[in-house]
Amino acid sequence: MQTYDAIVLGAGVIGSSVAYHLARLGCTNVLVLDRTQIGAGTTSQSSGILRTHYSVIENVRLAQASWQVFNDFAGYLGDEEASAGMVKCGYLIAAPDGSKLPPLRASLQAQQAQGIEVRLLDAREAQALLPIARFDDAALIGYEPEAGFADAYLVATSFARAARRLGVKIREGVEVEMLLLEGGKVAGVRTSQGTFFSDKVISTQNIWATDIERWTGIASPVVPERHAVLALETPSAPYTFQMPVYKDLGSPGMLYCRSYGGKQMLVSEGTVGETLASPDNEQGDIGIDYMVEVGAQVAERFPAYEAAGIASSWTGVYDVTPDWNPVLGGLPDVPGLVVGYGFSGHGFKLSPAVGRVLAQAALGLATDVDITAYALERFRNGGLLTGKYGLGAVS
Numbered sequence: 001m002q003t004y005d006a007i008v009l010g011a012g013v014i015g016s017s018v019a020y021h022l023a024r025l026g027c028t029n030v031l032v033l034d035r036t037q038i039g040a041g042t043t044s045q046s047s048g049i050l051r052t053h054y055s056v057i058e059n060v061r062l063a064q065a066s067w068q069v070f071n072d073f074a075g076y077l078g079d080e081e082a083s084a085g086m087v088k089c090g091y092l093i094a095a096p097d098g099s100k101l102p103p104l105r106a107s108l109q110a111q112q113a114q115g116i117e118v119r120l121l122d123a124r125e126a127q128a129l130l131p132i133a134r135f136d137d138a139a140l141i142g143y144e145p146e147a148g149f150a151d152a153y154l155v156a157t158s159f160a161r162a163a164r165r166l167g168v169k170i171r172e173g174v175e176v177e178m179l180l181l182e183g184g185k186v187a188g189v190r191t192s193q194g195t196f197f198s199d200k201v202i203s204t205q206n207i208w209a210t211d212i213e214r215w216t217g218i219a220s221p222v223v224p225e226r227h228a229v230l231a232l233e234t235p236s237a238p239y240t241f242q243m244p245v246y247k248d249l250g251s252p253g254m255l256y257c258r259s260y261g262g263k264q265m266l267v268s269e270g271t272v273g274e275t276l277a278s279p280d281n282e283q284g285d286i287g288i289d290y291m292v293e294v295g296a297q298v299a300e301r302f303p304a305y306e307a308a309g310i311a312s313s314w315t316g317v318y319d320v321t322p323d324w325n326p327v328l329g330g331l332p333d334v335p336g337l338v339v340g341y342g343f344s345g346h347g348f349k350l351s352p353a354v355g356r357v358l359a360q361a362a363l364g365l366a367t368d369v370d371i372t373a374y375a376l377e378r379f380r381n382g383g384l385l386t387g388k389y390g391l392g393a394v395s
Ligand SMILES: Cc1cc2nc3c(=O)[nH]c(=O)nc-3n(C[C@H](O)[C@H](O)[C@H](O)COP(=O)(O)OP(=O)(O)OC[C@H]3O[C@@H](n4cnc5c(N)ncnc54)[C@H](O)[C@@H]3O)c2cc1C
Pocket: 009, 010, 011, 012, 013, 014, 015, 033, 034, 035, 036, 037, 039, 040, 041, 042, 043, 044, 045, 046, 047, 048, 049, 050, 152, 174, 175, 176, 177, 204, 205, 206, 207, 208, 209, 211, 227, 228, 229, 315, 316, 317, 318, 340, 341, 343, 344, 345, 346, 347, 348, 349, 350
């Protein structure tokens, strides 16, 4: 009999963070199971942008709590070798006159009310920070100097290593085939390598959270959606590490851009992607038409990128819920089961705080940040968390 105090399904950045936080809260007899390897799921495909800008206030709170962790990652983990790979270059977000302007203004004000440093810039100030872009159409520009980007894979593996040091067991290459219930309560899991018992299971399975529906009959409202990421390069206009992440609410695809490797531009759209028939994070094709279309949007904002070449590209899959926000917390109909899925393309920046609140929820403790609004029931009772920029975008 292999019995644990808690079992975590999935060793992505969320599951690794849950495991670390369980141990930090004193629960060290923990087993983490992943069918592949730590961070090899959708975490390894992340663009890694860290910001607290959101139009949904609950997300601002989780991002703010997470930011404290990223800001002193090695200190937080008590591991001087740990690194989040952070580049603190700031986050610029701009909107022209039109529908995106009121939500941008309201969101910036809400961030300031939370005590987050956010400045309003004029076009000249924005240009000084990001000289390769044009801002002549911007009606409002916000700047979050403490934001930037980091490496999601490094963060996942660092959480996992710190968890292991506290006694957590992480087993890779183990497929979870079934959640075991006894009298309607969680009793453990059956896997490709045997059965493991626990009265607490935390599922952080991302696009594969549909397993929960198969195992319990409780709907998991999550669909896999593929998104493309391009790395563009033009020798005349390098996108350096000193230049901020840029969110262009004026472009049709609501593009986000950041430095990649200190000279290329990583760019992707903030709109709805390609829905997949089944959960799968294999690489997909990126059509020439798509590249041309995104390239044209980039050139509109960054004139020197008219001549840019595509240095590399990849696809990644989002676990999208109907309101583009995650489901967090216990499922009341299955005592002992806690879930964290549906991050809809913005879960990395929330991962430290989400890991901690899910660990707290699993242990029956009060959560540091209130997660009531993220309950699964919201899809039945109408309390959706849809962001003011619409589906996709910033949330
Ligand atoms: C292209 C792209 C760009 C992104 N950009 C950003 C960004 O800029 N900023 C940001 O904050 N977020 C971003 N995200 C989102 C963020 O990366 C994700 O929300 C986060 O990495 C998800 O982590 P996870 O642990 O939930 O999922 P995953 O990393 O997918 O982990 C889930 C794990 O569960 C395992 N698993 C599932 N089912 C089973 C089973 N039955 N048995 C065993 N193992 C199982 C899988 O093998 C997998 O390893 C982006 C995502 C993508 C795809």
